[in-house]
Amino acid sequence: MRLTMEEFARLVGVSRATVSRAINNHPRVAPETKEKIRAAMEQYQYWPNGLARGLVTKRSGMVGIVTAGISAPYHAALVQAIANELYEWSYMAIFAFTGGIFDREREFVRMLKERRVDGLLVSPMVNERREFENAELVNQLRVEGTPIVLVDRYFRDSTVDCVIHDLYGAARQAVEHLVSLGHRRIGYICTALSRRSIDGRLTGDDRLEGYRGGLADAGIPFDENLVVDTRHSIDGGYEGARRLLEVNPRPTAIFCYSDLLAIGVLHSLHDAGVKVPEEMSIVGCDDSDMAARAEIPLTTMRLAKEDMGRQAVRMLVEKINAEGADKEKIRHIVLPAELVMRESTAGVYSGG
Amino acid sequence: MRLTMEEFARLVGVSRATVSRAINNHPRVAPETKEKIRAAMEQYQYWPNGLARGLVTKRSGMVGIVTAGISAPYHAALVQAIANELYEWSYMAIFAFTGGIFDREREFVRMLKERRVDGLLVSPMVNERREFENAELVNQLRVEGTPIVLVDRYFRDSTVDCVIHDLYGAARQAVEHLVSLGHRRIGYICTALSRRSIDGRLTGDDRLEGYRGGLADAGIPFDENLVVDTRHSIDGGYEGARRLLEVNPRPTAIFCYSDLLAIGVLHSLHDAGVKVPEEMSIVGCDDSDMAARAEIPLTTMRLAKEDMGRQAVRMLVEKINAEGADKEKIRHIVLPAELVMRESTAGVYSGG
DNA sequence: TTGTATGCGTTATCAG
DNA sequence: CTGATAACGCATACAA
Numbered sequence: 001m002r003l004t005m006e007e008f009a010r011l012v013g014v015s016r017a018t019v020s021r022a023i024n025n026h027p028r029v030a031p032e033t034k035e036k037i038r039a040a041m042e043q044y045q046y047w048p049n050g051l052a053r054g055l056v057t058k059r060s061g062m063v064g065i066v067t068a069g070i071s072a073p074y075h076a077a078l079v080q081a082i083a084n085e086l087y088e089w090s091y092m093a094i095f096a097f098t099g100g101i102f103d104r105e106r107e108f109v110r111m112l113k114e115r116r117v118d119g120l121l122v123s124p125m126v127n128e129r130r131e132f133e134n135a136e137l138v139n140q141l142r143v144e145g146t147p148i149v150l151v152d153r154y155f156r157d158s159t160v161d162c163v164i165h166d167l168y169g170a171a172r173q174a175v176e177h178l179v180s181l182g183h184r185r186i187g188y189i190c191t192a193l194s195r196r197s198i199d200g201r202l203t204g205d206d207r208l209e210g211y212r213g214g215l216a217d218a219g220i221p222f223d224e225n226l227v228v229d230t231r232h233s234i235d236g237g238y239e240g241a242r243r244l245l246e247v248n249p250r251p252t253a254i255f256c257y258s259d260l261l262a263i264g265v266l267h268s269l270h271d272a273g274v275k276v277p278e279e280m281s282i283v284g285c286d287d288s289d290m291a292a293r294a295e296i297p298l299t300t301m302r303l304a305k306e307d308m309g310r311q312a313v314r315m316l317v318e319k320i321n322a323e324g325a326d327k328e329k330i331r332h333i334v335l336p337a338e339l340v341m342r343e344s345t346a347g348v349y350s351g352g
Numbered sequence: 353m354r355l356t357m358e359e360f361a362r363l364v365g366v367s368r369a370t371v372s373r374a375i376n377n378h379p380r381v382a383p384e385t386k387e388k389i390r391a392a393m394e395q396y397q398y399w400p401n402g403l404a405r406g407l408v409t410k411r412s413g414m415v416g417i418v419t420a421g422i423s424a425p426y427h428a429a430l431v432q433a434i435a436n437e438l439y440e441w442s443y444m445a446i447f448a449f450t451g452g453i454f455d456r457e458r459e460f461v462r463m464l465k466e467r468r469v470d471g472l473l474v475s476p477m478v479n480e481r482r483e484f485e486n487a488e489l490v491n492q493l494r495v496e497g498t499p500i501v502l503v504d505r506y507f508r509d510s511t512v513d514c515v516i517h518d519l520y521g522a523a524r525q526a527v528e529h530l531v532s533l534g535h536r537r538i539g540y541i542c543t544a545l546s547r548r549s550i551d552g553r554l555t556g557d558d559r560l561e562g563y564r565g566g567l568a569d570a571g572i573p574f575d576e577n578l579v580v581d582t583r584h585s586i587d588g589g590y591e592g593a594r595r596l597l598e599v600n601p602r603p604t605a606i607f608c609y610s611d612l613l614a615i616g617v618l619h620s621l622h623d624a625g626v627k628v629p630e631e632m633s634i635v636g637c638d639d640s641d642m643a644a645r646a647e648i649p650l651t652t653m654r655l656a657k658e659d660m661g662r663q664a665v666r667m668l669v670e671k672i673n674a675e676g677a678d679k680e681k682i683r684h685i686v687l688p689a690e691l692v693m694r695e696s697t698a699g700v701y702s703g704g
Numbered sequence: 705t706t707g708t709a710t711g712c713g714t715t716a717t718c719a720g
Numbered sequence: 721c722t723g724a725t726a727a728c729g730c731a732t733a734c735a736a
Contacts, residue, residue, distance in 0.1 A: 004713060015723045020715060028721055050467045051412060052713035054403045055728045062446070062467070069432055076428040080421055083449050087456075092463060094414070095447050097435050104439075111444060115402045115414070234645050267647065289423075293586050295619065356729060367707045372731055382705060404729035407712050 008046040012037055023048060054116060062092045063316065064112035066105065066122045067151070069097040073288045074258075074305065078152065081309025082121060089317050091118070100125060105134050109141070119147035119316045126153070145327070147319040151312045154332070161319065163311045163333040167206035167285075168213065170301040170337030171255060174283045175214025177299075177339055178253045182348040183281060184220055186211075187251035189240040189261050191232040207257055207285065226251055230261070237264020245272060252348050253281035259288045262298055266344070270295070277346035287340050297342035304335045311335070360398040364389055375400060406468060414444045415668065416464035418457065418474045419503070421449040425640045426610075426657065430504065433661025434473060441669050443470070452477060457486050461493070471499035471668045478505070497679070499671040503664045506684070513671060515663045515685040519558035519637075520565065522653040522689030523607060526635045527566025529651075529691055530605045534700040535633060536572055538563075539603035541592040541613050543584040559609060559637065578603055582613070589616020597624060604700050605633035611640045614650055618696070622647070629698035639692050649694035656687045663687070 009016040014033065021029045022037040041047070054060040063086060070076040079095070086093045094117060096108035105125055112120065120141065125133040132138060132155065141148050142160050150162035171188075178186050188211045212222050228243050230236035240261065244251055245268075256262040262284030266276060274280050276296050284291055284300035291298040311333050319327070361368040366385065373381045374389040393399070406412040415438060422428040431447070438445045446469060448460035457477055464472065472493065477485040484490060484507065493500050494512050502514035523540075530538050540563045564574055580595050582588035592613065596603055597620075608614040614636030618628060626632050628648050636643055639654035663685050671679070 006713075016714085017716085017723060017725095018721085021722085024715080030721060033721080047462060047466045049407070049713050051403045051406045052728085053715075055401070055407055055713080055730090056715045058728085060403060070422055070428045071432060073425070073428075076422045076425075080423060080449065083447060084451070087449075092446050092448070092467060094444050095435060096444070097432065097439075099436070110399060114399045115444060358729080368730080369708075369732080370706060373706085376731080378732095380705060385705080401729050404712090405731075407714085407729080408731050410712085 002049075003044060003046045005046075005048060008040070008044060011044060012040045020048075058116075059118055060116045061090065062094055062115065062117045063313075064094045064096060064108075064115075064117040064120045066096045066098065066108050066112070066120065066124075068100050068123065068125065072260075073290070074286055074303075077288070077305040078309055081306045082151070082313060083309075085310045085313035089313060091313075091317070098125065102133060106137055109137060113146065119149070119320045121149055121151050121312055121316060123151045123153050124155075147316060149312050149316045149319065152308065159330045161315050161331050163308055163315065163335065165303045165308070166334045166336050168210040170285060170303070171207040171210025172214040172217070173210075173337065173339055174255045174285070174301050175211055176217065177341075178255070178281060178283065178345065179214065179218040179220070181253075181281065181345060183253040184218075185223075185226065185249060185251040185253070186215070186220075187226040187228065187244045187247070187254040188257075189228050189230060189237060189244065189254060189265065190257040191236070191261075192229050205257075207255075211255060232258065232260065234260060234264040234267070237261035237266075238268040239264075241265040241268035242272070245269075245274065251280075253283070253345070255283045255285075257285060259284040259286040259291045259298060259300055262300065262344075263290055263294055266294055266296055266298070277344050279349045281345040283345060285337075291340070292342065294344075296344050299342045299345040300340050301337040302340045303337055307335050354401075355396060355398045357398075357400060360392070360396060363396060364392045372400075410468075411470055412468045413442065414446055414467065414469045415665075416446045416448060416460075416467075416469040416472045418448045418450065418460050418464070418472065418476075420452050420475065420477065424612075425642070426638055426655075429640070429657045430661055433658045434503070434665060435661075437662045437665035441665060443665075443669070450477065454485060458489055461489060465498065471501070471672045473501055473503050473664055473668060475503045475505050476507075499668060501664050501668045501671065504660065511682045513667050513683050515660055515667065515687065517655045517660070518686045518688050520562040522637060522655070523559040523562025524566040524569070525562075525689065525691055526607045526637070526653050527563055528569065529693075530607070530633060530635065530697065531566065531570040531572070533605075533633065533697060535605040536570075537575075537578065537601060537603040537605070538567070538572070539578040539580065539596045539599070539606040540609075541580050541582060541589060541596065541606060541617065542609040543588070543613075544581050557609075559607075563607060584610065584612065586612060586616040586619070589613035589618075590620040591616075593617040593620035594624070597621075597626065603632075605635070605697070607635045607637075609637060611636040611638040611643045611650060611652055614652065614696075615642055615646055618646055618648055618650070629696050631701045633697040635697060637689075643692070644694065646696075648696050651694045651697040652692050653689040654692045655689055659687050 005016045005019055009019045019037055022034045070079050083093050098104040124138055127133055138155055150160050152164060154162050154164050175186060215222055225247050228240045230240040256265060262282055265282055269276050269280055276282055284298045287300045287302035291300045357368045357371055361371045371389055374386045422431050435445050450456040476490055479485055490507055502512055506514050506516050527538060567574055577599050580592045582592040608617055614634055617634055621628055621632055628634055636650045636652035639652045643650040643652045
């Protein structure tokens with residue numbers, strides 16, 4: 001059994017109250033006493049019991065992170081960023097991966113609250129229209145005042161802190177870049193998630209809206225034939241590109257929903273004998289590790305995953321420590337995307 | 353403030369002891385009482401305070417995972433596997449990513465013990481000779497009886513539970529496969545970590561030993577010129593392959609330390625105009641997502657990351673629940689690697 | 705089967 | 721500046 005504060009205090013020759021004060025460096029404790037205790041802690045390897053401490057302070061020093069998982073590099077990078085920033089604030093991270101299983105989202109939140117985490121970082125599950133599968137859960141959390149920050153999700157129906165990427169701006173900027181190179185027929189390859197929004201309903205895919213916005217800025221009419229949806233995988237990108245190559249007249253540039261799709265597009269064009277960037281310009285989205293390492297280093301829109309993790313944690317910590325009215329203050333942080341020019345984009349092919 | 357058990361019990365009209373028993377489904381509590389309490393829990397949204405509970409049961413229901421990080425897909429997959437299995441056992445996972453920073457390993461372990469985790473899953477940092485950077489830490493954990501399982505690490509100097517891949521067998525099998533295809537000049541591209549062991553000192557790279565073993569089995573003499581070390585990245589693989597192409601006579605097959613290196617090798621050979629698998633066979637190691645998705649789907653040795661996570665968690669849980677002598681029982685689980693044949697290996701090129 | 709009383713290891717309030 | 725002592729929310733031995 002581990003040493004208790006009472007036993008430890010006796011060993012040092014003080015009361016446990018003094019030990020406690022020394023540990024939490026309370027102002028009214030003699031410097032030499034504090035030093036003596038600090039040294040003894042090392043000697044006897046005494047560390048306070050976090051459970052007991054949390055029971056009385058009502059702070060566990062832990063934060064729960066609820067997300068689908070980390071199999072995608074994007075999510076791994078984001079989770080890593082969150083963990084790193086949490087460390088800076090001396091919080092420990094309890095991770096809960098739902099694997100996209102609906103019931104687990106609720107269950108994990110319950111377990112986390114049972115563990116008395118000080119706050120929650122959540123990327124709630126969304127359906128294909130980007131609506132929260134479990135909006136009630138988020139709403140309840142909000143109502144009961146659990147400190148929470150939404151990561152990579154925007155809760156339209158309510159007022160919850162969140163930090164998201166400016167995906168609209170990212171797409172718009174990508175198109176702007178291509179337009180500036182002289183392109184006018186620009187395709188967009190997206191995933192099934194966003195395809196549905198083309199028909200005019202409120203869109204869930206900010207990239208698609210940004211793509212339209214970029215075209216509008218340049219006075220280029222929107223052509224539905226240039227928008228292709230596919231599975232979110234390298235294969236999906238491969239197939240999407242094939243379909244775009246059949247459109248007449250063929251596009252001279254393609255913006256992709258993600259780097260993953262863009263990699264597939266690259267393979268597809270390679271196999272089809274279409275040269276990148278000479279005959280076709282490609283822009284990805286994310287700036288994952290794959291982008292720079294692709295056969296043809298990929299021009300892409302960098303999504304600031306590190307910033308996202310950092311900001312989310314900071315907001316949450318502030319929320320946890322907020323008093324009174326500040327606790328109600330809601331903030332939405334929108335992270336700008338940055339164009340990273342590499343070798344997959346160039347001016348329009350002039351034949352020959 | 354959240355409901356307390358006392359208050360909740362009063363609401364239901366029983367004592368808090370009864371509530372406690374109902375929650376921990378103690379045998380001696382009337383079924384109808386139990387049912388009434390269960391229902392009331394839902395109604396009043398009452399959940400016991402895990403901190404208080406842990407304080408008395410001396411169980412936190414949490415397990416600490418100390419590892420470098422999850423930027424590499426291999427590690428992401430492993431961590432995900434651990435998390436999934438932990439869920440099956442109703443444990444929550446506190447992740448601590450050291451980022452390879454020496455001091456953090458100690459610090460995180462201390463923080464985790466302070467949080468009173470029930471056990472530890474650790475992949476301790478190793479130096480370039482595969483020795484533990486912080487052997488003392490592991491040893492101390494062992495001595496004080498903290499339930500611990502080493503993941504992907506084998507602690508040679510002591511007796512700690514662990515689960516590792518049979519990397520020796522993996523390499524040997526890879527060579528055997530190549531030999532069976534008729535290859536006799538087989539190269540090996542590894543990382544700086546393993547290069548040092550060639551000169552005869554105790555090796556840290558089991559793959560290298562397996563490679564030698566495979567050659568020996570086939571009666572092929574070991575040729576130091578066919579072993580190349582490089583950075584562990586796609587670029588590293590690219591460069592390593594270039595160097596192997598200059599060896600005379602040139603190898604007809606290459607075994608790679610990892611899929612990552614193999615991908616670089618593929619690029620390199622492509623650029624050098626060497627056809628795979630016609631002119632050069634390639635075998636990777638890991639069977640990461642990249643392997644199947646490579647331009648030329650990669651033959652590789654599958655490392656069972658899911659099994660590793662599952663076994664590690666199971667061992668730890670058993671350790672936590674072990675009584676008396678069983679607590680001392682040490683087990684080492686060695687996971688076999690499996691050859692996954694794809695399209696990057698073929699018989700020896702017969703010219704023309 | 706249920707209720708009462710005690711202790712788990714801290715922090716915090718109050719005296720001294 | 722330091723030392724008793726009362727919570728904190730729960731599980732459990734003991735009584736009823």
